Amino acid sequence: MVSKQSQFDALVRATSADLYRFAFWLCGNEALAHDLTQETYLRAWRSLDNLRETAAAKAWLITILRREHARLYERKTPAFEPIDAVQLPESDLQSPDQLGDDALVRRAMAKLDPKYREPLLMQVLGGFSCEEIAAELNVTPGAVMTQVFRARQKLKAALGGYGEEAKVYELP
Amino acid sequence: MNCLEFRRAIGTDPRSLDEAADIHRSQCSRCGDALQRALAFERTLGAAFAVPVPQGLADRVLLAQTTAALHEPARRRWPALALAATIVLSVALGAGFGWRWFSLNAPLADLAIAHLAHEPFALSSRALVAEAEVRGQFAALGAPLQHAPGAVHYLMNCPLGRHRVVHMVLQRESGPVTALYVPRLHEARREFGRDGVRGREQPLAGGTLILLATSDREFDAVAAQFRGAFGGSDSGALGTL
Numbered sequence: 378m379v380s381k382q383s384q385f386d387a388l389v390r391a392t393s394a395d396l397y398r399f400a401f402w403l404c405g406n407e408a409l410a411h412d413l414t415q416e417t418y419l420r421a422w423r424s425l426d427n428l429r430e431t432a433a434a435k436a437w438l439i440t441i442l443r444r445e446h447a448r449l450y451e452r453k454t455p456a457f458e459p460i461d462a463v464q465l466p467e468s469d470l471q472s473p474d475q476l477g478d479d480a481l482v483r484r485a486m487a488k489l490d491p492k493y494r495e496p497l498l499m500q501v502l503g504g505f506s507c508e509e510i511a512a513e514l515n516v517t518p519g520a521v522m523t524q525v526f527r528a529r530q531k532l533k534a535a536l537g538g539y540g541e542e543a544k545v546y547e548l549p
Numbered sequence: 550m551n552c553l554e555f556r557r558a559i560g561t562d563p564r565s566l567d568e569a570a571d572i573h574r575s576q577c578s579r580c581g582d583a584l585q586r587a588l589a590f591e592r593t594l595g596a597a598f599a600v601p602v603p604q605g606l607a608d609r610v611l612l613a614q615t616t617a618a619l620h621e622p623a624r625r626r627w628p629a630l631a632l633a634a635t636i637v638l639s640v641a642l643g644a645g646f647g648w649r650w651f652s653l654n655a656p657l658a659d660l661a662i663a664h665l666a667h668e669p670f671a672l673s674s675r676a677l678v679a680e681a682e683v684r685g686q687f688a689a690l691g692a693p694l695q696h697a698p699g700a701v702h703y704l705m706n707c708p709l710g711r712h713r714v715v716h717m718v719l720q721r722e723s724g725p726v727t728a729l730y731v732p733r734l735h736e737a738r739r740e741f742g743r744d745g746v747r748g749r750e751q752p753l754a755g756g757t758l759i760l761l762a763t764s765d766r767e768f769d770a771v772a773a774q775f776r777g778a779f780g781g782s783d784s785g786a787l788g789t790l
């Protein structure tokens with residue numbers, strides 16, 4: 378029989394990288410993302426009995442992490458940087474002509490309004506469906522579809538080559 | 550599904566297309582190409598989101614968790630509560646067994662004094678108990694009286710060790726006198742005192758009369774009343790008064 382500790386070990390090893398990345402893109406700060414990830418897993422450990430399906434593990438953790446992130450706002454004036462000041466890797470701070478697509482997308486992502494960034498993160502990193510994101514963010518699925526559509530448009534627009542495609546995708 | 554709907558669908562989530570979108574893609578080469586570009590962008594997006602993860606993150610998370618688990622207040626409380634419960638249970642059991650041992654083995658005088666503490670309100674009782682009730686209690690224990698042993702102000706059938714006794718209080722001039730009558734138990738007469746309580750055991754009518762008070766001044770008179778109540782039926786016992 379698998380012990381609770383070994384189940385938790387497996388959970389951490391399988392999900393910690395994605396969870397950290399989600400935290401990073403949520404708060405834009407490496408140290409804070411690390412702390413958020415730690416705190417999320419500590420809370421997850423305490424309520425591990427609530428996790429019934431392995432497939433739902435990442436979504437479950439992201440839900441905990443988002444609550445932890447929200448608690449930071451409740452506890453104190455957050456040390457969050459404005460969107461423009463998200464800590465990007467040093468390699469991303471070069472001039473645009475020196476940057477690859479990844480760096481350009483990261484830069485664009487850092488500047489993305491949180492109302493577009495968060496649902497896109499939940500979809501791409503978290504694997505949530507639009508309906509699940511809607512339930513999590515307490516908005517309609519239609520609103521989520523619009524947000525993730527526009528988030529992609531804005532990111533594509535930041536990468537010049539995708540500009541024309543963005544126009545085609547435009548919703549009426 | 551038309552091209553516009555298809556483009557909306559791949560702009561929303563190109564990795565989760567429904568059956569209608571799949572059919573449209575197979576019938577429209579331009580939209581099929583658009584899907585390929587969208588999927589390529591998703592790969593770019595995924596790679597861009599994959600910021601470097603701190604080295605040893607999982608190990609640090611597990612270290613924090615196992616450390617916290619070792620010091621979790623809830624977990625610490627349980628052994629403490631269990632210990633406390635064990636102590637309480639042990640004391641209760643010990644007290645229970647101790648009391649049972651005491652009840653079965655202690656001298657009658659000690660049991661009688663201990664019994665006073667169980668019914669302290671009895672000493673302040675001043676309502677006169679009907680003679681019939683007094684006689685009824687004695688008769689129930691197989692020691693019938695011919696009449697009441699004077700004014701009885703408290704009456705109860707009580708356990709005393711392994712015995713059933715008639716517990717009475719007689720309010721006298723010098724204060725309340727407790728009288729316990731133990732049927733079918735012959736104890737030699739003796740006086741005793743402890744914790745400010747004076748006492749006397751004496752055989753009477755095939756049983757033993759125990760008298761307790763703060764002073765033994767009334768013992769002779771009370772004992773005489775009981776002897777009279779039994780009608781001198783136990784001359785041997787009476788002879789010891």
